[in-house]
Amino acid sequence: MAQGALNVAYARAIARCILSEVSEPSSLGMQNSCLDADRIVCHALSLTRAAIHAHPDRSITPDQQAMVKEFALRRASGEPMAYILGDAIFCGKTFKINGSSLIPRPETEILTETADKFLKSLINGGVFADWCTGSGCIAITLLTDNPDFFAYAVDSSEDALSLARQNAEAHGVRDRIEFLECRDPLDASEFIPPESLDMIVSNPPYIPTSDIRILEAQVKDYEPIEALDGGADGLDVYRLLMPVLPAFMKRGAPLFLETGGECQAKDIESLGSTISKNLKYCDIFCDHCGIDRFMQWRKSA
Secondary structure, eight states: OOGGGOBHHHHHHHHHHHHHTOSOGGGGTOSOHHHHHHHHHHHHHTOOHHHHHHOTTOBOOHHHHHHHHHHHHHHHTTOOHHHHHTEEEETTEEEEOOTTSOOOOHHHHHHHHHHHHHHHTOTTOEEEEEESOTTSHHHHHHHHHOTTEEEEEEESOHHHHHHHHHHHHHTTOGGGEEEEEOSSGGGGGGTSOTTOBSEEEEOOOOBOGGGGGGSOHHHHTTSOGGGTBOOTTSOHHHHHHTTTGGGGBOTTOEEEEEOSOHHHHHHHHHHHHHHOTTEEEEEEEEOTTSOEEEEEEEEOO
């Protein structure tokens, strides 16, 4: 095609051609290459999907053409769309995303919605913590929907916390959230007063180390391993958190946890009763697929 024919339709054709050559699209989470192609074109050209369909003859520059090709090649190599676009939707809100944090999952919205219901039951507001906060999507969502609350967002990665700070600024809650870099939860005692938290919510790394290699390529090759790898049995971070977190919680305060599923949840229930005398197991609830994934504990004393 001649240089003068560079237009939106040509950009879409480039992206679709590149993505159609992927040998195993399902392993890359690419169930609809045409939709991925359109999203790439929209991002590269700063246009809506409606605009690229309504104006296929709209001219584009050689630089824009090159950008479409670059993004399509990145997607074809397995890079998640969220990292290419630089954002993801979580609980109806847009969050900046990069390779320093996990991409927010739809199932984690259930964990967040459950925590949100509890916060709304506290009439006078309060303080909660989001442990292993990553991009900050859980804490920030809860703060935007509960303006009378303050949060601590804790993570072991400074890069992830930097991203979370950007998201807090973008959503207007930066003045109600404190970010703590802590690998050992005991280190948080310098910042979080004892028995001060009304709730803790956490989506920690929980995938057993040996299972990392069998994850989808777009997960194991691109998302941060430290946010996935939960040690030999997937329980390392739970072992670290559960004996310590009750010291920060008010009596009766809940701890909401995401897990790897029913079998792991049973192991965590057994683990918690052994290593934490002050946590009482209360309930387990399922994700969109009917898998028992989320646990609720309460501080008993």
